[in-house]
Amino acid sequence: MIHLQTARRWLRKRHSVLPGFGLTLGFAMLYLSLLVLIPLSSLFVKSASLSWADFWNTVSDPRVLASFRLTFGAALAAALVNAVFGLIVTWVLVRYSFFGKRLVDAMIDLPFAMPTAVSGITLTALFVKTRGLGKLLYDWFGLEVAYTPLGIMIALVFIGLPFVVRTLQPALEDLDLDIEESAASLGATRFQTFRLVIFPAILPALLTGFALSFARALGEYGSVVFIAGNQPGKTEIAPLLIMNKLEDFHYREAAAIAVILLLASFLILLFINIVQWWSRRYAI
Amino acid sequence: MSIEVQNIRKTFGSFTALDGVSLTVGAGELVALLGPSGSGKTTLLRIIAGLEQSDPGSGPILFHDEDVGGRRIGDRAVGFVFQHYALFRHMTVFDNVAFGLRVRPRKSRPSDALIRHKVDQLLQLVQLDTFATRYPHQLSGGQRQRVALARALAIEPKVLLLDEPFGALDAKVRQELRRWLRRLHDEIHVTSVFVTHDQEEALELADRVVVMNEGRIEQIGAPDEVFHHPATEFVMNFLGQVNLFGGRVEEGKIHFSTVAFDAPEHAQLQNQPVKVFIRPHEFEVGEFTDGQTCIRATISRINSAGPNVRLLLMAETGESLSVELPQERFRQLKLQAGSQVYLTPRGLKVFGDDYVI
Amino acid sequence: MPSEQPKARKPRRGEAVTEPLWIRCALTAVALGFLGLLLMLPLAAIFVQAFEKGWEAYLAALTDPETIAAIRLTLLVAAVAVPLNTVFGVAAAWAISKFEFPGKNLLTTLIDLPYSVSPVIAGMIFVLLFAPGGWFGPWLEAIHLKIIFAVPGMILATLFVTFPFVARELIPLMQSQGIEEEEAARALGAGGWQIFWRVTLPNIKWGLLYGIILCNARCMGEFGAVSVVSGVALTLTLQVESLYKQNMTAAFAVASLLTLLGVVTLVLKSLLEWKIPKQTAEEAMGYCGD
Numbered sequence: 001m002i003h004l005q006t007a008r009r010w011l012r013k014r015h016s017v018l019p020g021f022g023l024t025l026g027f028a029m030l031y032l033s034l035l036v037l038i039p040l041s042s043l044f045v046k047s048a049s050l051s052w053a054d055f056w057n058t059v060s061d062p063r064v065l066a067s068f069r070l071t072f073g074a075a076l077a078a079a080l081v082n083a084v085f086g087l088i089v090t091w092v093l094v095r096y097s098f099f100g101k102r103l104v105d106a107m108i109d110l111p112f113a114m115p116t117a118v119s120g121i122t123l124t125a126l127f128v129k130t131r132g133l134g135k136l137l138y139d140w141f142g143l144e145v146a147y148t149p150l151g152i153m154i155a156l157v158f159i160g161l162p163f164v165v166r167t168l169q170p171a172l173e174d175l176d177l178d179i180e181e182s183a184a185s186l187g188a189t190r191f192q193t194f195r196l197v198i199f200p201a202i203l204p205a206l207l208t209g210f211a212l213s214f215a216r217a218l219g220e221y222g223s224v225v226f227i228a229g230n231q232p233g234k235t236e237i238a239p240l241l242i243m244n245k246l247e248d249f250h251y252r253e254a255a256a257i258a259v260i261l262l263l264a265s266f267l268i269l270l271f272i273n274i275v276q277w278w279s280r281r282y283a284i
Numbered sequence: 285m286s287i288e289v290q291n292i293r294k295t296f297g298s299f300t301a302l303d304g305v306s307l308t309v310g311a312g313e314l315v316a317l318l319g320p321s322g323s324g325k326t327t328l329l330r331i332i333a334g335l336e337q338s339d340p341g342s343g344p345i346l347f348h349d350e351d352v353g354g355r356r357i358g359d360r361a362v363g364f365v366f367q368h369y370a371l372f373r374h375m376t377v378f379d380n381v382a383f384g385l386r387v388r389p390r391k392s393r394p395s396d397a398l399i400r401h402k403v404d405q406l407l408q409l410v411q412l413d414t415f416a417t418r419y420p421h422q423l424s425g426g427q428r429q430r431v432a433l434a435r436a437l438a439i440e441p442k443v444l445l446l447d448e449p450f451g452a453l454d455a456k457v458r459q460e461l462r463r464w465l466r467r468l469h470d471e472i473h474v475t476s477v478f479v480t481h482d483q484e485e486a487l488e489l490a491d492r493v494v495v496m497n498e499g500r501i502e503q504i505g506a507p508d509e510v511f512h513h514p515a516t517e518f519v520m521n522f523l524g525q526v527n528l529f530g531g532r533v534e535e536g537k538i539h540f541s542t543v544a545f546d547a548p549e550h551a552q553l554q555n556q557p558v559k560v561f562i563r564p565h566e567f568e569v570g571e572f573t574d575g576q577t578c579i580r581a582t583i584s585r586i587n588s589a590g591p592n593v594r595l596l597l598m599a600e601t602g603e604s605l606s607v608e609l610p611q612e613r614f615r616q617l618k619l620q621a622g623s624q625v626y627l628t629p630r631g632l633k634v635f636g637d638d639y640v641i
Numbered sequence: 642m643p644s645e646q647p648k649a650r651k652p653r654r655g656e657a658v659t660e661p662l663w664i665r666c667a668l669t670a671v672a673l674g675f676l677g678l679l680l681m682l683p684l685a686a687i688f689v690q691a692f693e694k695g696w697e698a699y700l701a702a703l704t705d706p707e708t709i710a711a712i713r714l715t716l717l718v719a720a721v722a723v724p725l726n727t728v729f730g731v732a733a734a735w736a737i738s739k740f741e742f743p744g745k746n747l748l749t750t751l752i753d754l755p756y757s758v759s760p761v762i763a764g765m766i767f768v769l770l771f772a773p774g775g776w777f778g779p780w781l782e783a784i785h786l787k788i789i790f791a792v793p794g795m796i797l798a799t800l801f802v803t804f805p806f807v808a809r810e811l812i813p814l815m816q817s818q819g820i821e822e823e824e825a826a827r828a829l830g831a832g833g834w835q836i837f838w839r840v841t842l843p844n845i846k847w848g849l850l851y852g853i854i855l856c857n858a859r860c861m862g863e864f865g866a867v868s869v870v871s872g873v874a875l876t877l878t879l880q881v882e883s884l885y886k887q888n889m890t891a892a893f894a895v896a897s898l899l900t901l902l903g904v905v906t907l908v909l910k911s912l913l914e915w916k917i918p919k920q921t922a923e924e925a926m927g928y929c930g931d
Contacts, residue, residue, distance in 0.1 A: 018823050019833035021740045028733035028748070035800055036754055039766040042776060046769050085675050092672040096665055104673070106911040110680050112855075113903035113910075115862030116760075117878040118896040121885050122683040125690055125893075133682070158679055178370035180658040181335055182432075184357050185364040186384030186439055190660055196387070200374045219759025221865035222878070226885070239761040239865070246765060246869060251774065258762045265757040282373040284421045335657045357657045 043262070046255040058256040063232050064241065068260070071238040074149055075217035078156030083210040085157075086164030093165070094172045108165050111158050116222025123155050124226040147229035152237065155223045160213030167212060171205035204279030208272050215268040218261060285442040285475050286311045287332060290343030294327050294336065294499075301327040303499035306343065312473040314466075316486035319496035320522070325479045326447055328496070332477065333445050334360045347442060360443075363436030363474075367448040369428045371420040377431050378416040381406055384439040406434040409468070426457040433465075437472075446478035450485065462489055483523045487511060495519050517635045520561050527605050529560040531634070538634060541579050541601050547634070561633040564594070564608040568628040571617060578626040581605060586621055588614065595619070597627070687900050690893035702884075702894035711880035711895075714792065718867075718876060719860040722799045726856055730807025731849070735841075738815035739823065749812065755804045764798045764869025790872035798866035803859045810852030811845060814917070818844055847916040854913070858906040862899060 047055065058064065092098075093105055111119065125131075127145035129138035137143040145151045175198065183193040221239040229235030236244075238261055245254035287309040294302040302324045309315045317325035330336040332345060334357035344351040352360050371380050381403045385394055394402070407413040410430040420428055429449060436444060449465070450458040466489055469476055480486050486493045487507040495502045495510060495518070503515040514520040531540030533556050538547045540560045573580070585596035593614040595607045607627065619625065659665070692699055702708065733752060737745060755763065769775050771788040781788060788794045826840045842849075864878040871879055877899055884892035 016740055016820070017827045018739050018820060018836070020735060020837075021742075024732040025736035025740075025742070028729060028736055031729045032733075032748075032751060035797075036751070036804060039770055039801065040754070040758070042769040043762065043766050085672075088668055089672040089676060092669050095659070096669055098669055098673075102911075104676060106907055107676065107680050109907055109910065110684065110903065113858055113862075113906045115864055115878050115881075115896075115899045115903065117864040117881050118687065118862075118899050118903075119683065120864075121881060121892060121896060122687050122690075125889070126683060126686050132686075158683070161679065176368070176370065177658065178366045178368060179372060181357075182364065182366055182370040182435075183372075183383070183387075184658050185333065185335070185362060186387065186435065187358040188383070188387040189358070190658075192387045193658070196383070197372055200372075215757055219757075219762065221759065221761045221868075239759050242759075242761050242765060243869065246768060249774070251769060251772075254765060255769065258759075258765060261759055262757075262762060265759075269757050282419055282421055284373055 043255055043258055046252060047259045050252050050256060054252070055256050058253045059260055063236070064238075064257060066233045067236050067238045067241045067257075070149060070152070070235065071218060071261075072264075074152045074156055074237070075214050075220075078153050078160055078217050079210050079214035081153070081157050082160045082164045082213045083206060086161060086168060086209060086213075087206060089161075090165050090168040090172055094169060108162050110162075111160075111223075112162050116159070116220070117226075119158060119223040120155065120226035123151070123158060123223065127151055127154070127227065146227050147235060149235065151227040152224055152235065155227050156217040156220060159220050159223050160217050163212040163216060164206070164209035167209035168202060168205050171202045175201055204275050207275045211268050211272045211275070215265050218264055218268075285348040286346075287443060287475060287477070288344075288346040288349070289328075289332060290346075292328065292331055292342045292345075293339045294324070294331060294342075295339055300499050302331070302338070305496075305499070305501055307494060307501065307504070309475060309477060311348075311475055314469050314476045314478075314489065314491045316490035316493045317477060317479045317496060318481070318483060318486040318493050318522075320481055322498070323496040324499040325481075325494075325496045329445050329447055329477060329479050332443075333357055333362050333364050335364070361439065361441050363439060363441030363444045365429070365432050365436050365444070365446040365449055367451045369420070369432045369452075371428055371431055371435070373420045375419075376416065377407070377412060377418050377420070377423070378403055380420070380431055381435045381438050383435065402438065403434075406438055409437070410434045424457075425453050426461050429453065429461060433468075437474075441474065444474045444476040446476065448479055448481070450482075451480070458485070465489065487523070495522060497522070514633065517559060517561070520633055520635070525564050525606060526561045527564065527603070527607075529562070529603060531558050531560040532556070533558055533634075533636075541599060541603065543577050543579055543629075545577065545629075545632070556636055558634050558636045561635070562629050562631070564606045565592070566629060566631040567605075567607045567609075568630055569595075569607060569609050569613065569617060569619075570626045570628065573626045578628050579605075581625060581627055583619060583621050583623050583625065586619065597625070599627075684900070687893055687897050690889065691897040693893075694890045698890055699894045699897075702888070702891035703898065705891070707875070708877075708880055708891075708895055711875050711877045712898075714795075714874055715861050715877045717792070718796050718799050719857055721796050722803055722860045723853060723857050725800060726803055727807050727849075727853055729804070730809075730811055730852060730856075733808045734811035734815050735837075737812050738818075739820050752805050752808050752812075755801055758801075760802055760863065760865025761869055763801045764866040767794055767797050767801075767870055787872075789870050792872075792874055794870035794872075795867045795874075795876065798870050799860050799863050802863055802866050803856045806856035806859060807849070807852035810848050810855070814845055814848040815841075847913055851910065851913045851917065854906055854909050858903065861902055 050058065059068075089108070093101065093108075124146050127134040127137070129135060129144055129146065134145055137145060143150070145154060179197055179201075180193055183197045184190075188196065219239060221237075221243070224237055225240055228237055228240065230240060232241075238257060242254045242257050242261075245251075245257065288307070290306045292302050292305045294300075301322075305324070305328055307328075317328060319325045327336060331338050334352070334355060338345070338353070345353045347360070357364075372383065375383070382399050385399045385402065388394075404413065404416075407416055410433055412427060412430055412434070415423065415427065415431075420431070423431065433446075433449075450461055453461065462485060478489070487510075490507060492504060493507055493510050494504050497518045503510050503519045505513070505515075510519060511523050514523060520526060529540040531538050533539075533547065533554070536547060537544045538558065538560065570578070579599050579601075581597040581599045583595055583597050587594045587596075588611070591611070592608045593611055595609070597605045597607060599605055605627070617625075660668075733748075736742075737749060768789055771777055771781060771794060772790075773779075773782060775789075788797070822840050822844070823836050826836045831839065861876075862878060863876075864882070867876055868879060868882070875883060877895060881892050881895050881899065884895060
């Protein structure tokens with residue numbers, strides 16, 4: 001029955017009476033090709049002009065490796081922090097009521113809405129050890145945040161939080177109350193209900209949010225570049241290294257590093273798609 | 285185990301869901317809470333279960349004469365079956381049914397072998413033993429509902445509560461599942477309360493029916509009692525179709541439409557307006573008048589598909605009437621749209637203000 | 642069956658399935674503390690820094706000729722990029738949501754592609770294309786056209802990073818609306834443009850506006866991509882960077898302007914979220930206890 005319906009809908013759309021298919025699809029494809037596909041392909045063509053050995057030498061250079069380690073490490077740490085705190089924040093936003101909730105909910109998108117350069121200089125100014133919060137942290141705990149990997153991670157937490165919250169929020173809102181009630185009626189404690197019933201149900205969304213936050217952090221530039229110390233080998237993130245290579249007209253090396261970053265992004269995208277497919281497996 | 289609730293009140297904001305409800309369910313009984321949306325039946329069920337707290341000032345909730353009002357749902361030993369099944373969709377049928385046993389504190393948790401044995405037994409009981417490894421999305425609606433039931437029974441509840449258990453199912457599956465549930469209840473005899481807005485379901489399945497409206501209980505009784513002897517106008521109206529006449533009692537007679545009946549039992553209602561209800565099947569249809577007790581009417585529509593023939597008529601006094609008669613009688617009378625007939629009420633129900641026969 | 646009475650009950654949160662009060666309080670405190678430190682504190686810091694030297698310094702920073710020029714350039718970039726991406730978004734959403742064709746899923750995925758590209762890479766690909774050593778470099782030099790390290794390059798890079806915003810917002814919205822209304826309009830004799838202006842557009846206007854606002858915010862706020870291809874002329878975000886090295890207060894004054902843009906975007910976004918119908922699963926299921 002369902003197959004028949006989809007088939008019928010498909011047929012109907014094929015022979016759609018609506019106009020504009022050729023025009024809109026043609027324009028969309030042309031625009032997509034000119035603006036996105038051709039420019040992106042230039043990156044791969046450029047890096048393909050390197051031999052394998054050159055490519056390998058470029059990306060295995062200690063400075064490059066250090067930047068990858070820093071970028072991936074900080075991005076992963078930030079995504080983990082976001083997964084944990086994002087879950088708590090989303091839970092509180094969806095489940096509890098408190099004064100100013102709508103405002104707080106709207107504020108979650110602040111990192112999306114603020115230009116990254118602004119976030120960057122602000123976080124840096126907050127965390128330099130000579131003044132304000134940064135001075136407090138330094139004086140009391142001996143903690144240096146700005147110009148260290150910790151600072152990079154904090155900037156990436158800032159930029160990645162909305163991804164986790166906005167992915168989890170609908171999943172948590174859509175969770176049927178009655179599955180929790182039935183767990184309670186069967187004698188489960190609140191913690192058992194969370195662990196055995198709620199958490200498995202929202203895990204795909206949590207993983208997706210985590211991955212989105214991780215992917216964003218890998219490529220992030222504006223909010224990190226100010227707070228990172230930008231010392232080669234120590235606090236130089238991969239996007240900044242690309243920038244530096246470009247400034248020195250080392251286009252091929254820049255392309256090689258960029259290809260690695262891009263491939264990592266695509267892998268994460270693939271991971272997200274797998275998670276989405278996996279999460280639909282039990283859909284009723 | 286018996287259930288007794290006294291003077292239960294519940295408000296949601298300005299809306300009164302339950303307005304002082306008291307009810308006793310005997311041990312092993314199967315009772316239906318019947319009423320329209322917003323009548324408070326689900327709220328009452330949820331309060332009995334412990335999913336909802338009654339308002340302060342309400343009376344106690346007694347299970348076998350023990351007040352459980354302060355206990356959480358998990359400590360009340362109730363099995364609750366949800367309208368939309370509420371199965372855990374990432375667990376197999378087996379794991380769903382085993383859930384209530386596996387979450388017990390370590391001390392009282394049965395061994396894995398015992399759990400397996402018990403779940404297998406329950407799945408046999410609900411005739412799903414071959415489905416143990418399936419996931420909820422691989423089952424039909426009726427099968428899911430049976431899993432939900434098995435899951436609720438796994439914790440050996442003293443009381444089984446079902447919220448619109450067949451509400452989300454097709455008409456045919458509903459019928460089958462209804463009979464199956466009745467047989468199951470006769471087998472295991474656990475005290476059960478179910479909520480429904482379908483009067484047919486309540487009348488067919490339950491030992492006793494509790495008819496609710498606007499947060500109050502209108503009538504409690506066996507199915508044929510509430511059907512044949514409705515206590516209130518609402519019950520009369522809610523359980524099946526009715527024809528309504530405005531009437532008047534004068535000198536021991538009820539006058540309505542063009543007819544008058546002796547009603548010595550209404551003698552004290554001098555010159556009072558009353559409402560007269562007659563069910564569609566309680567009319568005698570004839571071609572000739574027999575004097576005073578007939579209503580003359582014209583047939584406007586005939587629907588003869590079904591076990592009985594349903595007529596839509598216009599009385600000469602202007603009321604629109606619906607009448608049911610057996611197929612043979614219909615053929616005998618050779619009725620057609622436009623024919624004129626005489627209707628003789630065989631039974632009627634009279635309600636005055638706060639007054640009922 | 643009796644006729645159903647209108648539902649008088651509000652949806653309720655289950656009383657039996659919430660956490661103990663102390664856990665609720667603790668979690669709320671953790672969440673609000675985290676958000677306060679991570680979001681509110683930086684937001685406040687921007688304005689504190691911007692006004693550190695008083696109103697006059699603030700106004701002086703904003704009326705500086707270089708800043709004025711940066712505002713102009715930012716507006717120019719947005720004025721080109723937003724309409725172009727809006728037209729693309731509507732066209733792509735029309736083709737994808739109203740018709741079936743092979744490769745549709747691939748197209749949808751490709752539209753999302755710029756989201757997963759680092760801004761630095763987004764700028765860099767245009768350098769590879771148009772820089773003197775790039776694919777079109779020699780040809781551009783021959784006709785004395787400068788794209789990279791100039792305004793056209795900044796516009797291109799901005800177009801790239803803001804490419805998916807409108808399309809992404811419209812595609813799911815238009816897919817959920819189906820094609821019945823458009824077909825009905827067609828059956829009543831409406832032409833293509835009439836259908837679009839009178840039937841489709843009124844249905845998607847809030848979603849479209851939402852997409853445009855997000856697209857605009859990103860246009861004006863983009864930093865990494867334009868930074869790669871920028872030359873002498875600076876947009877506001879580049880101006881912030883340039884000032885940051887010389888005059889912190891001035892940098893934060895300009896940053897406060899961009900922050901205001903972000904806050905206005907957030908407010909508009911929240912208002913629009915009220916307008917765009919959001920069907921919760923519960924409503925869709927017709928959840929009814931009695």
